[in-house]
Amino acid sequence: MHIAIVGAGQAGAALAARLRALGHKGPVTLIGAEPAAPYQRPPLSKAYLLGDMPLDRLLLRAPEFWAAQDIRLVTGVAVTALDPVAQTLTMGAEVLHWDQLALTTGAQVRRLPAAMGGDLAGVHYVRTLADVDGMAPEFTAGRRVLIVGGGYIGLEAAAVAAKKGLHVTLVEAAQRILQRVAAAETASWFRDLHMKNGVELIEGVSLFRLTGQGGVTGADLADGRHIPCDFAIVGVGILPDTALAGAAGLVLDNGIAVDAQGRTSAPQIWAAGDCASFPYRGGRLRLESVPNAIDMADCVAANILGGGTAYVPKPWFWSDQYEVKLQIAGLNTGYDRIVVRDTGTARSHWYYAGDRLLAVDAMNDPRAFMVARRLIEAGRSADPARVADPATDLKTLMG
Missing domain, CATH: 3.50.50.60 (FAD/NAD(P)-binding domain)
Structure with missing residues (x-):
């Protein structure tokens, strides 16, 4: 066969x-x-x-x-x-x-139409090895990069650019970064992280078009602002x-x-x-x-080969930004409250629908990620009050 x-x-x-x-x-x-x-x-x-x-x-x-x-x-x-x-x-x-x-x-990546300057030289996307090899020479300290899109790809590119000493402006059309995929608490945490690293975040304003003759030199925003740049990275989904x-x-x-x-x-x-x-x-x-x-x-x-087994997903994801590893377990669709756990050295956001645990965002908190992931895969929850208490040993939630 x-x-x-x-x-x-x-x-x-x-x-x-x-x-x-x-x-x-x-x-x-x-x-x-x-x-x-x-x-x-x-x-x-x-x-x-x-x-x-x-x-x-x-x-x-x-x-x-x-x-x-x-x-x-x-x-x-x-x-x-x-x-x-x-x-x-x-x-x-x-x-x-x-x-x-x-x-x-x-x-495949969503691309900007030519009418919005999507065909200008210096406009890059992050999907393939060739894409990244093509943009790598642009990352020279002191240059200005415009990033369109405040999802995880855009934020990861912003973190790399900031670490390399570039001037970074990120534009997100939605009211906040990560609006489609994460709670406001997680978005706020990452907003603060990027601002501390010198990234300028413009939220709630859409891109009107990229500008330039042949090559991109700036961007006109829907609110009338013009942002000059040396190159642009577009991360608006796949x-x-x-x-x-x-x-x-x-x-x-x-x-x-x-x-x-x-x-x-x-x-x-x-x-x-x-x-x-x-x-x-x-x-x-x-x-x-x-x-x-x-x-x-x-x-x-x-x-x-004849197995006849139904696929049962066990959703988890991750993102690396600066020195932070975000680990996500579960799917947060339908959540109605967020329980924040902050021990001073680690932080995690737990998504609940009523008393049912749906997902967790764990920032440099691998133990929270592992415990939540096991609970979710087992169809179990954890008492929100115990989760929020930094004195709670997370391992006891498995008992």
């Missing part, structure tokens, strides 16, 4: 490796449009951009792994057509037949990469729609990672995270 995997990111690499670990002996082909071998994306906007992580450490596997596992790795070639009936795909001049196919196409699946007639619903086992509307085609939405608590959920990409890929690999 020939298993083809389209998309050589975290999910695709994990799926290919898992197939071999589970004993699959047939051909496996892993296809990536980028010229690089599979690599980690999260460090791109953190350690790699800072220069603290070399390329060889960025790679998910040593170069010899793929040949040793008899996995055909095809890089730098985009799949341009997919035929679910004939069970073929087209990549370059080659038409490849497959028996089972997994789509791990990931996501979209699931569904173009290939959509053209092949697969059902789409906030990504490539899959069933509980990861199978798409075509019986021999599966999907995993950022591009896939799966059944969750009566609705559908799509998660953009490394842990989800790996866990879902592992589950899909087993199911391609």
Whole structure:
């Protein structure tokens, strides 16, 4: 049985490796449009951009792994057509037949339209290795960078720029940074952190357009202000990469729609990672995270080989900014109150719906993260009063 995997990111690499670990002996082909071998994306906007992580450490596997596992790795070639009936795909001049196919196409950045200056030189995005390699020479002390978007990608880029001695201005159209993903308490904590490091934050004001002749030199904001800059970084979210699946007639619903086992509307085609939405608590959920990409890929690999297991997500995420590691467990959708735990040396924000624990944001507090994560995965909660009391030993919450 020939298993083809389209998309050589975290999910695709994990799926290919898992197939071999589970004993699959047939051909496996892993296809990536980028010229690089599979690599980690999260460090791109953190350690790699800072220069603290070399390329060889960025790679998910040593170069010899793929040949040793008899996995055909095809890089730098985009799949341009997919035929679910004939069970073929087209990549370059080659038409490849497959028996089972997994789509791990990931996501693409939202780009500014040309009318807003999105096509000017010096406008950068953070998604691929080529993106970050292209912007790295811009990070010279004393230069001015404008960052559009106050989500985690924008804040991570701001932290790197500030640490490198640049003058940083970040513009967020929403009323506050992290508005879509975190509570006001977490946003306030990170706002203070960035301001202490010299970042100028402009919240509640949208970008009207980037300005310049050929290359970006500034930005006009919706309130009439003009912000001069030497280059710009745009971090306004990502979209699931569904173009290939959509053209092949697969059902789409906030990504490539899959069933509980990861199978798409075509019986021999599966999907995993950022591009896939799966059944969750009566609705559908799509998660953009490394842990989800790996866990879902592992589950899909087993199911391609007949496992028949439903995917159960265990959501967690992280962000590195300056010397702070933020760890997030759970999903905060539907919370109605925040319980703040501050011991003086560590801080965490616990999300509750009534008395039910939903999620936690832990800033340099790995113990809070681990305890909350175990509670959430076990479907249990913790007494909010005990959580808020800095004298409480968090381990006792597990009892």
